[in-house]
Amino acid sequence: MSIPPGAEQTAVAEGEDIALEGPAPREGKSPTQIALERLRKDKIAIVCLVVITLFVLMAIFQTQITNIVGVNAQPDPLLIDPTTTLPPFTSNSDHPLGVEPQTGRDLFYMWVHGARPSLLVGIFAATMTLLIGITMGLLAGFLGGWVDRVISWWVDFLLSLPFLIMAFAIVPIAMARFGSPDASGFIEDDKRALIGMASLISILVIFGWPSLCRLIRGEVLSLREREFVQASRALGAPSRRVLFKEMLPNLLGPIIVNYTVMIPAFISIEAGLSFLGIGLQPPTISWGQTIASAQSSFETYPIYMWVPTISIALLVLALSLFGDAVSDAFNPQTRR
Amino acid sequence: MTETNTTETAGVPADEGHLGQRGERILTVKDLTVQFPTADGLVNAVNGLSYSLDMGKTLAIVGESGSGKSVSSMAVMGLHDPQRTRISGSIELDGTELVGASPSLLRRMRSSTASMIFQDPQSSFHPFKKIGPQIAEAYLAHHKVSKQVAMNRSVEMLDRVGIPNPGRRAKQYPHEFSGGMRQRAMIALGLVNDPKLLIADEPTTALDVTVQAQILDLLGDLQKEFGSAIVLITHDLAVVAEVADDVMVMYGGRAVEHGTAHEVLANPRHPYTWGLLGSVPKLSSQGGNLRTIRGLPPSLINLPTGCSFHPRCDFRDRVGEACVTTLPELAVREGDTTRTSRCHLQNPAEIFETEVAATLE
Amino acid sequence: MSDNVNEEQMTERGTGATAMGAMSTTDEPIVHPRRDQSRKPMLEVTDLVKHFPIKEYTGVLPTKLNLRAVDGVSFDVAPGETLGLVGESGCGKTTTGRLVTRLLEPTSGSIRFEGKEIAHAKESELRPMRRDIQLIFQDPYQSLNPRQTVNTIVGTPLEIHNLVPKNKRKARVQELLELVGLNPEHVNRYPNEFSGGQRQRIGIARALAVEPRLIVADEPVSALDVSIQAQVMNLLEKLRKELNLAFIFVAHDLGVVRHFCDRVAVMYLGKIMEIGDREDIYEAPEHPYTQALLSAAPDLNVVRGATPPERIRLEGDVPSPIDPPSGCRFRTRCWKAQDICAEQEPVLESKPSSKPEHLIACHFAEKRSDLVVSTEDIPA
Amino acid sequence: MLIYLSRRVLLGVSVVLAAIVATFILFFVGPSDPTTALCGRQCTPERAAQIEKNLGLDKPKTEQFTRYVKGLVVGTKESDGGGARDCEAPCLGWSYVQNRSVTDIVKEAFPVTVSVVAGGMVVYSILGISLGVLCARKRGKWVDKLIVGSSQFISAIPYYILAVIFFLYGMKYTGLVPEATWTPLTESPWAWFIGLLGVWLFYGAITSTGYIRYIRASMIDTQAQDYVRTARSKGISEFDVTFKHALRAAIAPFVTLLGLGVAAELTGAIFTERVFGLPGMGTRTILAYTQGDLPVIAGIVIVSSVLLVVANIIVDLLYGVVDPRVKLS
Amino acid sequence: ACSGGSEGGSSSSTTADPNAANNQDFTKVPASAGFEPDAKGPVTVQGAKSGGTLTWNVNAIPENTDPSTQYYQDVAGIHKLTTRTLTSYAMRGNKSVLVPDLATNLGEMSDDKLSWKFTLKKGIKYEDGTPIKASDIAYSVKRSFAQEEMPGGPTFQNEYFKDGDKYKGPWKSGENYAGVTADDAAGTITFNLSKPMQTLPYFAAFTMFSPVPKAKDTKTNYQLKWVATGPYKIESYSKGSKLTLVKNTNWDAKSDPSRTQYPDRIVFNFNRDNATTAKAIMADNGSDQTTASYDGVDASILQQVLGPKKNQVATGPSNCVTYVTMDTTTVPLEVRKAIATAWPYDQIRIAGGLTTFDYAPAKSYGAPQVPGFSFQETPGLTGTGKGDPAKAKQMLQQAGKSNFELSYYYASDDDTAKKVEAVRKPLLEAAGFKVKSIPVAQSELRKKRIETSHNVNLYQGTNGWCYDWPGGDSIYPPLFASSLPVNGGVGNIKNKALDKEMSDISQLPLEQQGPKWSAIDKRLRDTVLPALPYNYSKGSAIFGSKVNNVQIDPNQGFPDLALVWVG
């Protein structure tokens, strides 16, 4: 059996077609293009994107930037006034953002080089969290049964552990376990920095995925009952397809929102952990660490703290606003 | 096991109201215009609507989805957010002008003078609150009585609308009610303050036929008892045929035809009404194609010029330019006495008789 | 012609676009197969049961209860035939539809499609059957994935069953859209950019994409406005004629069912109360429930002077499907009920007074002619 | 309901048990050495060995674990051999540094953290709800934009920076808010209240920024619901419509959020306690961390887990109260 | 007692004249004096007013406040308010002298030097009015042996007291202990020793030599509610957060030569952030006017205390000296000398945020204020300067030790330590060393530093030492004796001859010891160089404008809390 092409003519000829009189067709533009177009028209989104891009560029080209400006990592305590332990200047031609109290390190250098770890932590951890959270959530919600029970139990379990306190326990242990230090506990700087970052990211991921998983699971449970999912099952779509082609796109909203909330949240958490002394490991320079050590002198030498603080605030704000804009743009329902 | 073959005519109730003067004018709507400013432009939901209603009468408003039935009725209840709505014209309810009235006046009128029953009883009750208190709340808003008295009143009302075991039911949540019972409770809520006007916005659309019949009977009984006026909004012309005195057909925010139920449904004058009637698959008919109205409902932001129905009208070529340029008046046409319609056609009655009526059989 | 067509369909399946030309020339009038003894059913459903296990916590221990959504339903559908399913809300219409399309697995009973038992088939075994039986849903918006374009929605079945090579897929989607009367240029639009009627057409196009033989339409028009409802009904009617589709048509609007269906089954609390040809059900209903249902439906003709039917008011609510009444399920609301109704469950059988293919499950089945609006005395 | 509760409790117990195992593995099997901390400033190897023996750390890990769990259930006694000190059940171990039972330490710290979080919760619930409702009602107006915008901005600044600034400028320099001090509620309710008021206000205000947007969104959602229209059609006051009807429904998702939030906030109180110098579980943790006092951290982890599990059960039950449609099964 | 060695920060406080101690070179003005055996009470402070509430907001948290196990300056400082001991320190100008407190004199040593006898003053009462007994003091001392139950206290008693290594305290070994005997009737208490202890009168100022009424002993919980004999008693104590003291009416001012009782109430808030506390005190609003902190001077308020607020800070010498230890077994002497040449004192101090409120440059291992100390400088060990990398490089080359690897630990979770490391490493590298610096958590650091495996060669062992009493026997043997590798000692020295010499000096009468210890100090510096003397630590306190008479006790490096008044 097949459908006779003649039928189309009949349909149109019968004059009961309502579609042909609808709004002018918008042929040729893919959904993504349309979304991008909407984004392009969103002024706030553009500003946010510019901010994010600038920071990302800064993180990528950190060495080039500091070379051009002509600052380096070398500390110079002799720049500091020993009676106050503060630099006697805020900004000069050699040090556009001043120098760090006590050590005399160039703050511009620290600012530029502090961006990468912050962004890396945020993006890596958020991405991993997202992948694990979504996979687990989809599996739990879709397969149900014991898979659901096992995953949900883990979610409950991990959510019942106090995250920050666990961080206190895990970071040093990770350092000792995976750092493979020599007898004296020595680990090369590069490796140490890497392990430090990896363990921080792991903690963020381990404690981050459960809530996302819970959210996704809930959404999947309700989506599973939606008629369009039933429809695709009726068409004989295999589970994988139902999961990834039918459900996942509908989770895009919460996922984008979560992603763009998570990145800044993780950046902030890194800063917070640094405040508590368990952030990234030296010699890594990060905004969080700078803020943590600057917070006591924010009155006497404000630039020290406010530059990274405002950077984080800006980045966080830009990311979350941009996230809102993106999920809006990709949501056909909010389209005009 | 109940023997219930009660047979009676569910239609115009007998003339024996005891609440309010029968025939007294309760509602006069004049030149009502309701507009919503939105990001896309001004939505002209209702454009110069006029009608009136007497006590003890039932007016049915029919029309396509989006034709302004609900919006105009909500305006009568003063339920539009004044910050997001522009209303002009006049609504006189029981002698009081409502357009531009203060919020407190509107509040006093709501439920006590006019009350409204909404389409979907499931979503119209607060899901987290018990039915009884929800009804009592309306009573309390207009009577200085204790909570207990109000609760008793709400139980009484539930009993009145035929909910068995009303005392216990009043303490249950909406989701514990069946669809039909929820709609009964909705009616109880509508009547708790003995309003003179009851607006029922698609009260049975969500229900199946047997329950629908129960509800319509109930409304008829209650009207008989209280003599109140009812505005019944519905899509179902068969329902209209059975219960309404008058019918107003709306299209694009305007009334296109207004008359008694018999006049409008048996001898409609407007091509839109013809289309509407043609679309209904009748119990007594079978097979074959249904008549349809081609095209899409009009955009309320850019209403078609002239007669709003002209882009979809099959009879437009018999009139010519006027359909596109001039908005026909809602007026009494040649050969009619009281009924009004809004069409440029010279001889609608004839066209109906000769061309349309046959297709409706 | 039904049998021939079957053979033909079998051989031509899956050849896609090329085969289309052949059918288009078939301009013969389509004869609706009526129930007759020679009729060979395409779908046979026997004693179909679906119980949903429910846990109720009344005391300390949970009681495991069964919600008997469908409780022993038998019917069959011949190729090209339309069976209407009517009944009160919650009586198991949707569940029956889902069982037939095997979105649910029946608790017991048999579903044979073209002789093949599919009641408990595995998902992989169902795959070929999925092409033959399709589903159209009540809510056109709910049933379309809001995040997919029409192209994806309608193209999905083509892809799943690999019906059309990838490069021709879009063209085929556009053909299908034209077939259901949609502008083929709208392929990149999202469902929310369409009106209700248009959305339902998309759903229909998707169902048609796999070239099914049987469509289960679960209240396909109840969410639509009357004028749009008419458009969709006409479309379905057209497709039925042109493609010789069989339908199981679920609806609660008796007018719509009468308009569209060859045969009608009346359900009450998970059981079929009465089943028969359209005329039998509408003009000579014998089951009290059917009678009540018909009498409750308002009729437009009243206004044209028809005598309003004698209305049967049913009191009370439908009993719970968890604990249905013994014997005849309708007895609690039936005015004819006697002791036997509580003790003995009536069999669905043809009565002496009825036609042989008109089956009624009632101890006191009886014709009542006064229930239908008589159109005779309407003045012309 | 009862069944639901018992199943939920059972699940909670399994989670807590797992938390205990995890904690034990993390803290006591990992590379840590309590003896130095305990040994004091004139530590000799012999003394260290003695202490290790006293603590039972020379025993196999499984035995240590059994003892730990036993301590939790029935307590430990010096005569048990392993246990260094008498420690009544539930014994969370013995602080290496403070030479006290961890249970005692937690008992002191627990009310502080709970007071901070609970009081803060009251503040941010009130603030979040009232501002969220205000924004929803005035949506698109400048009040709405101002509140939403500034809450976005505030939540972008690291919390502890704000805390330090508030502590100095709000409490110390200007005395606008009473200084943060801890007095047990049992000792003097007034002092307890006054001492924590500033902390609650600050912590509540900052935390509310997250909730304002949620409440706003769900209020906008519920305001458009049919039942709100019904409520209005009853002729009740706009205040009742907003708070008794629209908000009543908007509050349901908020309860779930609170449940998830409690988890974050209990540990997030670390920052609050640290900056305002309150002797709660967070401060204890930091201190124990710098001192290498692992039993204290472990004890706090376990207590927090119990707390979180309980909090989540309460939220679940509460959800059933808030939304009667939810059948707890 | 305490071994500090923190890179920066500070510990604690002295004189009525705040400027006297600033930038002061202690080597020139010894701030200490010896005994004042006939000191009498009461103590009065000129112009002092009674009443008010004095608040101490501090970062440090007293770990254990049991008088029998007290070993820390802050706890000792607090106990000074509540707990009277056999002897105690009293401020005289900016010197601190040892005076008899509960005892009538500073003890009588028997001829064989193996027992000391103290006689109690009459009529001294506990806070509840019951009289104290000699046996209560004996009981307290016995408690101090119960180190398994209550670890962490001083252990001199184990070493010096008769059978001190065997007695395990009253709970494990019973109350009969020959090392301590008391005669309640006569009001005497006698300590029997296993070896002579010339400095026992100093030791008797430890709080373990205070009375503990056995009836009120709650063992490990006694630390939460101890019975007062001093001018103040506990009103409430929430461990780790707050201690409130109120006047003890049963305290007799006339019998007390070292304490006053001015404020009505003294509140200690522990675990307060340094920087915020400091800022608040400088802001000097409301209750902060009567608030003080003995946490030293936070960098953020330096400008203020150097300028307009200089009357709100007190600084004075402390009993602590810090070092940069070098492992003498793995680092050759030439290299140690090269390190001394290269050492960038100034830069490291700046990076550590050290100011003149925290230190004076150290030139010796012992603190200069020890009575009898006579100071002689070693060339090149001035404790100041930027270091001479070029010369150090050259020295290394000459010794054939170019690129000698220096390895050490530092705290990776301590901001100051990180800053110091950021500065120190490149500077040492610039001087031709290969640097292997190993970040560890603070909690690990102590353990790492005292481990005996010698995996690293710098900063190992004791990097700072605070003497327990102003006597050389409390400094040199703990640091340099091979027999007593307390906390790893300094420089890992194993020298039997030196051990013998030090033990001999300890037996000498006190007045003869000073010069001998000074000679050892100099000899070690000149010929062994196990460590670079780094800082003479100072104690500092800041306080609100209504806090008066904050004096830093140079023997504690901590303000004498019993002298402060508000108003």
Ligand SMILES: Nc1ncnc2c1ncn2[C@@H]1O[C@H](COP(=O)(O)OP(=O)(O)OP(=O)(O)O)[C@@H](O)[C@H]1O
């Ligand atoms: N608050 C509003 N803002 C903007 N447009 C609105 C608003 N309320 C209603 N409308 C629009 O006004 C038009 C008329 O709506 P109304 O609800 O009166 O239609 P109706 O005739 O009741 O239709 P239905 O049969 O579907 O209930 C619709 O197009 C609707 O979209």
Ligand SMILES: Nc1ncnc2c1ncn2[C@@H]1O[C@H](COP(=O)(O)OP(=O)(O)OP(=O)(O)O)[C@@H](O)[C@H]1O
């Ligand atoms: N997944 C399920 N779990 C439990 N009960 C169910 C489930 N699906 C349906 N039911 C119950 O089975 C009964 C029949 O439901 P079904 O949806 O088939 O009715 P219906 O005839 O389609 O009703 P409607 O006209 O309202 O669509 C109802 O009581 C319903 O509550």
Ligand SMILES: [Mg+2]
């Ligand atoms: Mg409407």
Ligand SMILES: [Mg+2]
């Ligand atoms: Mg259904």
